Amino acid sequence: MRVRTGLTGPFPRSETLVAATRDLDRGRTTPEAVEALYAAAEREILALEERLGLDTITAGYLRWADLFRPLAETWEGFTVGPLTRWFETNTFYRQPILHAPPVRVPGALAARLPAALRGDPARARVILPGPYTFAGLLDNRSGETESALVHRLGRLLGEEVRELRGVGFATFQFTDPWLVVRPPDGPRAEAVVAGYRAIQAALDGGTSIVWTYGADAIPALGVLDRLPVSAVGVDLADTDPERIPEGRDGPSLGLGVIDPRTTLGEDPMEVAHLVRALEKRRRPSSFWLGPGMPLDLLPYEPATRKVQLLRSAREALDGGGSA
Amino acid sequence: MTARGLFPAQEIGSLAKPRWQLLGQRGEPLDEQARGELRAADARLGFAGELAPARDALLDGRSREVGAETVRDLAALFFLRYLEAPGLHRVYDGEARRIEMYEYPIRQMHGFEFQGHVRSFDSKYYLKAAVTEEVRLERPYHVEEFEFVRTHARAEPKLPITGPYTLADWSYNEHYLARQRGWKGRTARRAAQREFVVDLARRAIRPTLAALIAAGCRVIQIDEPAAGTHPDEADLVVEGFNAATDGLDAEFTMHICFSNYRDLLPALLEAKRCRQWAWEFANRDSPEHDGYEVLRVLREYGDTREIGLGVLDVHRDAVETPERVAERIGRAAKYLGDPGRLWINPDCGLRTRTLEVARAKLEAMVQGAALARAAIESPRR
Numbered sequence: 001m002r003v004r005t006g007l008t009g010p011f012p013r014s015e016t017l018v019a020a021t022r023d024l025d026r027g028r029t030t031p032e033a034v035e036a037l038y039a040a041a042e043r044e045i046l047a048l049e050e051r052l053g054l055d056t057i058t059a060g061y062l063r064w065a066d067l068f069r070p071l072a073e074t075w076e077g078f079t080v081g082p083l084t085r086w087f088e089t090n091t092f093y094r095q096p097i098l099h100a101p102p103v104r105v106p107g108a109l110a111a112r113l114p115a116a117l118r119g120d121p122a123r124a125r126v127i128l129p130g131p132y133t134f135a136g137l138l139d140n141r142s143g144e145t146e147s148a149l150v151h152r153l154g155r156l157l158g159e160e161v162r163e164l165r166g167v168g169f170a171t172f173q174f175t176d177p178w179l180v181v182r183p184p185d186g187p188r189a190e191a192v193v194a195g196y197r198a199i200q201a202a203l204d205g206g207t208s209i210v211w212t213y214g215a216d217a218i219p220a221l222g223v224l225d226r227l228p229v230s231a232v233g234v235d236l237a238d239t240d241p242e243r244i245p246e247g248r249d250g251p252s253l254g255l256g257v258i259d260p261r262t263t264l265g266e267d268p269m270e271v272a273h274l275v276r277a278l279e280k281r282r283r284p285s286s287f288w289l290g291p292g293m294p295l296d297l298l299p300y301e302p303a304t305r306k307v308q309l310l311r312s313a314r315e316a317l318d319g320g321g322s323a
Numbered sequence: 324m325t326a327r328g329l330f331p332a333q334e335i336g337s338l339a340k341p342r343w344q345l346l347g348q349r350g351e352p353l354d355e356q357a358r359g360e361l362r363a364a365d366a367r368l369g370f371a372g373e374l375a376p377a378r379d380a381l382l383d384g385r386s387r388e389v390g391a392e393t394v395r396d397l398a399a400l401f402f403l404r405y406l407e408a409p410g411l412h413r414v415y416d417g418e419a420r421r422i423e424m425y426e427y428p429i430r431q432m433h434g435f436e437f438q439g440h441v442r443s444f445d446s447k448y449y450l451k452a453a454v455t456e457e458v459r460l461e462r463p464y465h466v467e468e469f470e471f472v473r474t475h476a477r478a479e480p481k482l483p484i485t486g487p488y489t490l491a492d493w494s495y496n497e498h499y500l501a502r503q504r505g506w507k508g509r510t511a512r513r514a515a516q517r518e519f520v521v522d523l524a525r526r527a528i529r530p531t532l533a534a535l536i537a538a539g540c541r542v543i544q545i546d547e548p549a550a551g552t553h554p555d556e557a558d559l560v561v562e563g564f565n566a567a568t569d570g571l572d573a574e575f576t577m578h579i580c581f582s583n584y585r586d587l588l589p590a591l592l593e594a595k596r597c598r599q600w601a602w603e604f605a606n607r608d609s610p611e612h613d614g615y616e617v618l619r620v621l622r623e624y625g626d627t628r629e630i631g632l633g634v635l636d637v638h639r640d641a642v643e644t645p646e647r648v649a650e651r652i653g654r655a656a657k658y659l660g661d662p663g664r665l666w667i668n669p670d671c672g673l674r675t676r677t678l679e680v681a682r683a684k685l686e687a688m689v690q691g692a693a694l695a696r697a698a699i700e701s702p703r704r
Contacts, residue, residue, distance in 0.1 A: 015439055021446040065445055083444055088553045090493060092444040216509070240508055259507065263438055263453040263495040270506060299439025299451060302495075 001279050002286035003317055005310040006056035006125050008173060008211050008233065008256070009294030011045050012303045013062055038062055042116040048304065052311045056125035056171050059114035066093035067129045067175055068138070074108035075156070077101060081139055087177060087214040089261075089297060096138040098149075104156045110164060121168035130176025130210060131157060131195040132184060147191035154195020158202035165204050173209040174199070180212045180234070183220035193226050200228045209233060213256055213293045218243050225250070235292030237261065241274045246281050253284035256292020258309055263302040266309050272316035289313060329699060330652055330665055330692040332411045333481060333631065335544070335578060335601060336672020337418035338402060338681055343381060344419065347394035352384035368404040371397065372475075395420045396471065403476050405682065410689045413481040413542060416472050418672070424485045424546060425493050426450050432527050433459040438495060453495035454519060460527040463534035473539050481542040482535060483578070487524035487563035488556070491516060492549035513556070520559050524566035532571055542574045544601060550591075551582020557590035568596040576601050576631060580671040584617050592626050601631025603670035606638060608651065615651060618658035630659065633670035634691065635684045640676060642683045648691020653698060662699055667692045 013021065020037045023029040045060035064070055066086070072078040072094075081095040117124040131153035135146055144152065161172055174196075184192050199208060210227055213235035217224065224232045225247075233254020234244070241255075255278070257271045275287055289310055295303045341364065343357040353361065361382060365371050371378040377393045380386075386394070402417030421427060429435050434456040440448035465484060472480045499518040503511035532543060545567065550560045568575050576599035579587070584602060591600075600621075608614025618630065634651045635643055648667075656662035667688060673681035 013440075013442065018440045018442075018448050022448070025446050085552070090449075090549070090552065091442065094444070236506070236508065237512070238509055240510075241506065259512075261495070261512070262497060262500055262507070264497040264500050264507070266507070274506065296442055298495075299441055302438050302453075 001275075001317065003275065003289060003314055004055040004286065005052070005289045005314060006054045006171075007049065007058045007060075007295060007307070008254075008290035008292075009061070009127065009175065010064060010296045011058070011060035011062065012296040012298055012300045014041055014044070014300045017041050017062065039115070042114055046116055048307070052307065053314070054310060055123070057117065057120065057123050058125050058127065059116040061114060061127060063114070064112075067127075068093060068096050068134060070109055070112040071129065071134070072096035072138075074105050074112065076103040076105060077142065078138075084137070087181065089293070091297065093137075096134075098138050098140050098142045100142050101144055101152060102142075102156060104159050106163060109160050110167065113164075117169075118167075121164075122170050124169055125171045125173055125209075126164060126169050127173045127175060128157060128160065130174035130179065131199075132188075132192045133176045133178035136178040136182065147187045150188065150191040151194045151198070154192075154198040157195075158198040158200075161199055161206070161208075162202040162204070165202065165206055169206070171207045171209070172199075172203070173211050174229075175211050177212050177214040179210070179224065180215045180217045180220045180238075184223055189223045189226075192223060193228070196227045196229055207231070209252075209254055209288060211254060211256075211290075213238060216240070218245075221245070231286075231288050233288060233290070235259075236274065237292045241278060244278060244282060246283075248283045250282065250284050252286045252288055253278065253282055254288040254290065257289050257313060258291040258295070258306050260291055260293050260295050260297040260303065260306070263298065263306070265306055266313075268309055268312035268316045271309065271313040275313070275317060327412050329662055329696045330667050331413070332409075332667045332685075332689050332692055333413035334406050334411055334415055334417075335631065335633070335668040335670070336483065336546075337421065337674040338405070338672065339674045339676065339678055340398065340419065341401065341678060344394055344398040344401075347381050347386045347389060347397075348391040350387040350391070352386055353381055358382055364401055364405075368401065368408055370400045370404040372400060374400060399468075399471055400475055403472065403478075405678070406685070407476075407478050409682070409685045411685070412478055413666075414476055414478045415481055415483060416468070418483070418674075420468050423449075425490065426452075428464060428485050428490060428527075429494070431461050431464040431531075433461060434498065435494065449493075451493065451495065453497045454491075454499065455497050457498065458519075458522045458526050460530050463531040465531065466534050466538050469535055469540050470538055479542065480540070481544055481576075482540050483544040483546055484528070484531070484535075486545040486547040486560070486577070487520050487528050487567055488560040489547050489549040490523055490528075491520045491563070492552060494519075516556065517559055517562065520563040521566050524563040525569075528563075528567040529569060529571070532567060532573070536571060536573050540573065542576070544576045544578050545597075546578045548578075548580055550579045550587060554583065554586035557587040558593070560587070561590060561593045564594045564597060571596070574598050576629075578602070578631070578671075580633070581606065585620055588620055589624055592624055597628065599629035599631050599666065601633075601666075601668060603633040604655070605633050605636040605643070605651065605670050608636075613654070615655045615658055618655055622658065622660055627661070627664065629664045629666055630655065631666045631668050634667055635669035635673070635688055637669055637671045637673050637675055640680050642680065643687050643691070645687050645690035645694050648688055649694035649698065652692060652695035656695075656699070662695075
């Protein structure tokens with residue numbers, strides 16, 4: 001059984017970085033001083049990812065204000081709107097407002113990726129919004145229908161993938177919780193599949209992972225199973241693993257095995273047991289394990305503690321221990 | 324106290340702290356701006372009263388000598404007069420002694436460990452604790468704060484307190500979740516959250532409410548801003564509310580804001596001792612969208628409780644005109660079918676606005692209520 005591990009969203013900022021960014025807002029420190037702390041924090045997270053033996057690295061995406069901002073602030077057609085609750089959490093994003101069909105600006109997204117990832121793009125996990133979540137959560141004043149917009153965003157994301165593939169990035173995660181929170185059907189489902197097809201066409205042998213959370217994924221499996229991607233991730237904090245239906249020789253299965261809504265640690269033996277059970281029942285080609293919801297729902301210290309599970313669960317699986 | 328007719332007005336939450344309070348309680352001498360603001364406020368409201376020597380010491384640059392607690396007393400007096408001046412019937416102290424609504428209550432309890440800061444958005448963070456043992460109250464809180472208000476308020480005092488559901492939702496649930504067997508999925512998480520909410524309500528909030536009532540508190544607003552975060556947990560909000568108020572005799576209101584109220588109904592209606600729903604409406608009211616129309620739903624359910632009607636958008640500096648306020652009141656009264664059930668208030672605390680803007684809004688609110696009252700009492704023929 002092949003099991004790969006990696007972070008699936010932003011890592012929390014350290015208490016030092018929290019204090020520094022607050023000080024910056026209050027004019028008590030300089031952008032240069034905060035930048036130096038960001039760079040140091042990214043190195044620390046890369047070192048943590050190395051220690052945990054993760055297959056993909058992220059450097060924490062510490063500077064990203066929210067999932068959409070790197071695109072909403074660089075692609076043409078957007079302004080950034082009001083604070084809006086991020087699913088059922090006490091965190092918020094600024095809702096992008098789309099005034100006209102969006103236009104990608106070459107190079108702009110790449111410039112926003114954590115600098116620390118550019119040194120090892122082959123192992124980096126590029127995290128982007130999925131087209132369905134992006135289209136569903138923005139304020140669409142462009143006149144385009146939601147289905148057309150999903151497809152268009154898929155094509156634009158595909159262009160980003162093509163550009164990043166050109167400089168060596170190989171693994172792309174599309175965070176698409178809206179797929180399970182509001183499963184698409186009819187023309188919208190077709191638009192989602194078409195959007196991901198456009199992304200897949202640009203992958204050129206790379207890996208694409210769709211990551212979901214926020215609701216039970218079972219009702220959305222009809223569309224998730226149709227996505228032309230390398231792996232689909234579901235959050236086991238929201239999806240009962242025993243209800244995931246049987247399958248045969250499907251794509252990789254992503255499992256959110258860390259729940260950042262609690263500081264309580266997960267049991268690696270229990271996770272290993274779940275993975276083995278799903279291997280028998282679902283028969284995926286491999287597994288991707290990671291946090292379900294974004295890990296920055298936790299403060300830095302508990303996140304650092306809980307993420308150790310990714311190593312211990314893999315050790316439990318490698319060691320053949322039983323729960 | 325102003326005589327209460329139709330559409331009495333009330334405060335709903337915290338206000339921005341004046342610069343003289345912030346500097347003064349840090350023991351720093353007031354700068355020119357802060358001194359000017361303190362002088363102007365006292366000239367307008369005459370609030371210092373028995374604390375005039377403390378006011379004078381602050382103006383003389385002797386903040387350290389005054390001490391943080393006395394500065395807060397002075398600020399509480401300021402806010403009482405600030406809210407009473409426009410003619411509000413129910414007031415509090417602008418939450419002058421509070422800096423937030425989560426950390427302070429949690430620090431009055433055993434069983435929690437603070438974990439660090441979580442980013443809310445951009446570079447804004449909040450401190451979050453985990454419940455690691457059974458909740459136990461160290462001592463009832465807000466009581467001295469209320470006693471000061473009761474002693475000095477001229478209008479009817481109303482105390483706001485964070486509700487059990489919100490305290491639980493804003494904490495990590497370790498202790499109660501660990502007691503659940505097996506994989507900690509949705510079912511286990513919900514069962515653990517229920518235990519946590521009810522424990523908080525019974526062991527911490529209820530004894531605090533009882534102490535407040537014993538101190539003379541008659542009107543208590545239980546704040547549940549987290550209620551809208553997980554609409555499918557509205558029954559837990561209710562269970563917490565009912566457990567917290569069980570057997571207590573006071574006028575309880577529940578404040579929820581920035582939520583889709585339809586999603587919380589009808590579950591919320593089971594909050595038996597809640598006499599008033601204090602909700603936000605103005606924020607969502609525009610020419611394109613009727614923010615008050617949701618009141619029809621309450622009528623459809625036959626709910627006859629009072630409404631604390633949010634008529635001021637707390638996120639915009641633009642001051643509502645009295646006519647706009649009156650129109651909103653009239654519309655809400657029509658949806659409810661009973662104007663006598665309406666209290667008038669801002670959507671939420673006005674602390675995101677300057678004190679000047681907040682004051683202008685409150686004045687417009689009271690004037691708007693008077694217009695609406697006049698329209699009902701002397702309708703045009």
